Amino acid sequence: MARRCPDFLRRSGAILLSLLAPAALLAQPSGEAPVPYAPPIVAGPVHDAPHPAFDQEHLRLALTFDPAAGRLTALATLTLTPLRPPPDTLVLAAAGLAVDSVRAGRLDHAATRVPATSHPGDSLLIALDTLDLSLDTPIRLEIFYTATPRQGLFVRPGSAPGTTQIWTEGGPSAARYWFPLLEHPADNITSELIVTVPPTHTVVAAGRTVATEAVPDGSRVRLLQDQPHRADQVLLAIGAFEAVQDTLRLPNGRRLPFVAYLPPGRRAAFEPTFGRIPEMLRFFSERLGMAYPWPRLAVAALRDFHPGLRDGTGLLLIDEERLRDTRALVDDPGDAELAEAVARQWAGHVLSPTYWTDLWLTDGLAAFLAAAYLEATHGRRAYLEALAGLQQAYLDETARYHRPLVWDRWTWPDQMSDAHSRGKGAWVWHMLRVQLGDDAFWSGLASFLGRHAFDTADTEDLRRAMEAAAGRPLAEVFDQWVYSAGLPVLDARYTHNARSEALTLSIEQVQTGDWVPGVFTVDLTAEVHTLLGIERHDLRLDRPARSVTLPAAMPPRFVLLDPERGVLHDLRLEQPAAAWVAQLRYAPRPRHRLEATRALQAFLDDPALFIGLRTALQSETDPAVRAAILRLIGALPSAHATEPVLLAACDDEAPIVREAVLEALGRRTASADAARCARRRAESDRSYRVQAAAVRALATMKAPDAVAIARSALVTPSAGEVIRRAALAVVDHLDLPRRERIDLLVAHTRPDHAVAVRTQAIAALAAHADDRAVLNRLIALLDDPSVRIREAAILSLAASGQERARAALEAHRAREPHRLLQDLL
Incomplete structure (x- = not known):
């Protein structure tokens, strides 16, 4: 547990903010009221950071697989050093491993057999009382075992002989299912894998290949990762791959081997999927003041890899269905998720949390760094849009539960990788950047990372580093945003008095919930937009309700609060429809015009809205805003008046706009012109997503040829299978x-x-x-x-x-x- 506010974080009782899981609902007898379901992350047991009796130093795994049976035969050799007088029993995490024997001894003595017992709670208990052990004297454990894992490690047969794949899923609790270990995030090790595979297969793992030898029916490969890393970050992939190799030049002049292991015949996916990785490595190396630290970077595309994308030290594993082609880049360059995985080479592997309680440090940092990369490559808007997406994921999760970022309850450590750690965590990093300024923030982050490289850190370590960079205390910032739950929920409204030439702005904090402060202290800027220009006013909110009177000779067209998004909040601004339309037409930044389109969804019954939207559409240059306007127009009740506006945008140059048109047309019964628009897009659009939207639209508008188009879509390949998925999603709308x-x-x-x-x-x-x-x-x-x-x-x-x-x-x-x-x- 973190050192600040332990009593605050350990109030009795679980947070029960009414998360009702679907399966939990089904578990109720019919006719009975559902029992509120508390997520494991808030109802799980309290965890204190353990104090291991041993330092786990090196792991050596010799593995042989029987793919047909899904079984592995292994020898795990662990080097451990007692940190205090050795206990009589050593407990290792080991789930479902059939242990044949265990040998143990000091490094300078021959190992002898010792008693070992598998415990029902996924543990292996090894008796050490017969050994002559002493403090700080390393020992060696040799554990012979077999396993047929049902999680942690997976065997995926292929459609043809020799195409079976074997891969590990990674994650804090997954390693125990295929090798025994001391499971603790603060315990860094070096590792060695010796894997025997068929001649057609390649072994992909972290580190460098130090030896390959021929053996009967295959080869034996030895890989060494001699840089410190967490034991649970050992990843492995085995399969028949087509390797694409490159050499990257890093900012420090180092030449980095980069290799992608792809399914045979998928070489063309390399550049569209991974082509931005060199740019990402350069950005993070320069911004963090630390060159990419691992000896190489490898990626492997795997069949049915359910984590989707997983990162290890110098290694990325990705589901092969996420491979892209050049055409897929029309819809989305796919940079954000990949950039986050690359950022974790620093935030998660170079730096690890001292315990799972502080997982937000690395999960939030990686998400923030990905947003910062988007800012560098696509501009400030992309940065703020990435943060907005993270905020929305966090807000969605707070509808089910609240928790502080530093938290000590869970069933599995994986549960700490939620939208609180990643989404709110990224916002805490962003708010530190805003408060400190770019120079001090990036300097403080580089100092923090350098000080704790290949080691661990907790929230207090970060606070001290940022205080040193800022030159002032930050305890109140961390107490409010990290050790407390929630965010300020702001209800805001304003009135204008023409006689006194004043605008009265009222803001009330209405957030509730366990561990959520009744009052946050936040600084906001109010931007008042009038015909004469823009007036900015700085406000401090430090009480439940704040009302402020501002000079305003003219009534505002609209008002923006926190226009630069410097603070995490859930803002509900009350403005008339005319003000939102004015914001949509005249706000200088696209993100504020998009905010207006979201607010205008509450005014769809306003008879004057269509004219305002049509006028805004005529002058709008941003594709995302045009798409949002068209979706609003499509939701208006007057279909006969709005359809011509939608059809006029059917051939818009931006795919996001064409997709919005089709979504809007799909909400209504087909006219001949609407059906022709959708059919044209389904048959020949260069965007996969637009084609998918057209397939859905034809089905939902009951177009005459919807069945034929859907049948064609079911045999049409596309990146991510978006076209086939679209056809299946609307099968029940087809006339069959x-x-x-x-x-x-x-x-x-x-x-x-x-x-x-x-x-x-x-x-x-x-x-x-x-x-x-x-x-x-x-x-x-x-x-x-x-x-x-x-x-x-x-x-x-x-x-x-x-x-x-x-x-x-x-x-x-x-x-x-x-x-x-x-x-x-």
């Missing part, structure tokens, strides 16, 4: 008999389809779970080897409302192997 629609969806749940296609079909089947064959299929999918397919089946059954589905989920709870899916049950 129900049995034919059901058969179509069930057929697309088969394993020969991409996982993204299968999950979409499974989601659509929830509406047909009253059909016995459909329900049988969904229940059978609970035992699918794919984690993502089981997750989709759980959610679909939970949404079906069927009693038999409820019973199936209850029965599955006891046999579901994956810890994260257990939370859904």
Whole structure:
């Protein structure tokens, strides 16, 4: 636990902000009121940072696999040094490992066999009382075991001989399922992997290859990672890959080997998917004052890799369905997520939290650094849009629960990687940047990272580093934003008095919740826009309600609060529709015009709104704002008047605008012109997402050729399978008999389809779970080897409302192997 405010963080009772999990609802008998469900992260046990008796120094794993049986045979050799008088028993994290024998001894003595017992709580207990151990004298453990993991390590058979893949999922609690270890984020080790594979397969892991030797039926590869890293960051991928190699030049002149391991025949995906990585490495190296620290960078694209994207030291594992082609860049360059994974090479691997309680430090920093990279490459707007996305994810999560960023309750450490750690955490880094200024902030961050490189840090270490950079205390900042929960929720309104030439602005803080301060102290800028120009006023909010009178000779066109987004808050500004339309037309920054479109959703019944939107659209130059205006126009009740405006934008040069047009047209019965627009986009648009939107629109508007277009879409490949997924999402809008629609969806749940296609079909089947064959299929999918397919089946059954589905989920709870899916049950 962090050293500040421990009593504050340990108030009794769980936070019960009414998170009702779908499966938890199904677990209630019919007719009974649901019992409020407390997420494991707030209802889990309290965890204090342990004080290990041993320092884990080196891990050596010799692995041989039997892919057909999904079994590995291994020898794990651990080098440990006692940090205090050695206990009689050593406890290692080891889940489901069948241990044959354990040998132990000092490094300068021969190892001898010692008693070992597997504990039901995923632990291996090793007796040390027969050994002559002493403080600070290293010992060696040799653990011989076999395992058939159902999580942590996965075997994925291919469609042809020799195409089986083996990979590890990573994460704080995953390593224990395929090797024994001392599981603690502050315990850095060096590691060595010795892996025997068939001749057609390649071993991908962190570090450098130091030896490869031929053995019967294959080869044995030895990889060494001799730089300190967390034990749970050991990742491994094995498969028949096509390697694409490059050499990158870093800012310090170093030449860095960069290799991508791709599915055979997918070499063309290298540049569209990973082409920005060199730029990312250069940016982070320069901005953080530390060159990329690992000996190489490797990426491997894997089949059905359910984490989606996982990072280790010098290694990225990515699901092969996320590979892109050049055409996919039309919709989205895909920089943000990849930049965050690259940023974690520093924020998460060079630097680790002292304990899981402080995971926000690295999760939030990586997300913030990704936003900073977008700022450097795409401008300030991209930075603020990334932060806005992180804020929205956090706000969505606060509807279910609040917690301080420094937190000591969970069932699994993975649960700490939530939108609080990542989203609010990124905003804390951003607010520190705003308060300190760029020079002091980046200097303080570089100093903090350099001081704790290849080591650990906690929140107090960060506070001290930033105080040194700022030259002033920051305890109140950390108490308010890190050790407390929530954010200021602001209700704001204003009135103008023409006689006194004054504007009265009233702001009330209305946030509630456990650990949430009743009053935040925040500084905001109010921008009053009039016909004469812009007036700015600095305000401090430090009480539940604040009312301030500002000089204003003219009534405002509109008012902006915190226009530069320097503070995390949930702002609800009350303005008339005319003011929001004025903001949409005249605000100089696109993000403020987008804010106006969101606010105007509450005024769709205003008969004057269409004229204001049409006028704003005619002068709008930003594609994102044009798209938002068109979505609003499409939601207006006067379809006969709005359709010509939508059709005029059907051939707009920006894909985001064409997509918005199709979404709007899809909400209404088709006219011949609307159907022609959608058909044209479905057949020939250069954007995958626009084609997908057109397929959906044709189905929902009941166009005559919707069935033919949907059938064509189901055999049309696209990045991320967006086109096939779109067709499956609207199958129930097609003019087909129900049995034919059901058969179509069930057929697309088969394993020969991409996982993204299968999950979409499974989601659509929830509406047909009253059909016995459909329900049988969904229940059978609970035992699918794919984690993502089981997750989709759980959610679909939970949404079906069927009693038999409820019973199936209850029965599955006891046999579901994956810890994260257990939370859904």
